[in-house]
Amino acid sequence: QKEVEQDPGPLSVPEGAIVSLNCTYSNSAFQYFMWYRQYSRKGPELLMYTYSSGNKEDGRFTAQVDKSSKYISLFIRDSQPSDSATYLCATFPFSGSARQLTFGSGTQLTVLP
C-alpha cells in the first residue's frame, strides 16, 4: 500500500464548476500537507500548505485536512481553463531530519471552456 493514495483521474469539468481533489494517507507521522500544481512539461509549483486539521483558504482554492480520517482535499471554486493541470498532494513528518516529501501520484484535471 502506498503511503499517499490519490485518484489519478482524469477529471474533466465545465468552466465554473467546483472541483474536489482528494488524497488519503496512512502514516500518522505526517503532519504537513501540501498541494502542488504541475502544468504539462513543467515542474510542480506549490499552491498551498497546511499543518492543522481544518480548512485553509487562498482565493479560489481551499485546502482541507482531516487528520482523524487521514484525508486531505483541495477544492477549486469557479474553475477556469487555466486550472487545467495535474494536481499533486504531498506530505512530510514534522521531523526536520527527513526533509523528503511523499507525493500522491497526481490527478489530471481538465476544465472545459
Add this chain to the structure above:
Amino acid sequence: EAGVTQSPTHLIKTRGQQATLRCSPISGHTSVYWYQQALGLGLQFLLWYDEGEERNRGNFPPRFSGRQFPNYSSELNVNALELEDSALYLCASSPPGGANTEAFFGQGTRLTVV
C-alpha cells in the same frame, strides 16, 4: 530572480550508459533535492543535499548518486542505465534552514533510456 534551473532539458541514453543531470538552485538556497517522476507513479524522493553533504536518500539503488558543489549546484549521476530509469528528474531547492514548504522546483530533465 532566476528560479531553479536544470540541464539538459532532454537526454537520450542507451541502456548501460551513464547519465549526468545538473541543477542550479535559486540564489541563496543551500539545500537541493532530487526527485524522480516516472509515468503514473508521482514523484519519488531520490536525494537531499545540504551544505555539500548528502543528508538523506530515498529507496533507490546505489547506481543513483550525486554530489553538491561549493556553489550549491548539484549533479545527479545514474550509472548502468536501465529502461525503467526513463522518467522526468526534478530538482528543488530551499533556503538555509528552510522547510519543505519553501522548496521550489525546476522544470526537470526528461531522461529517455533506449
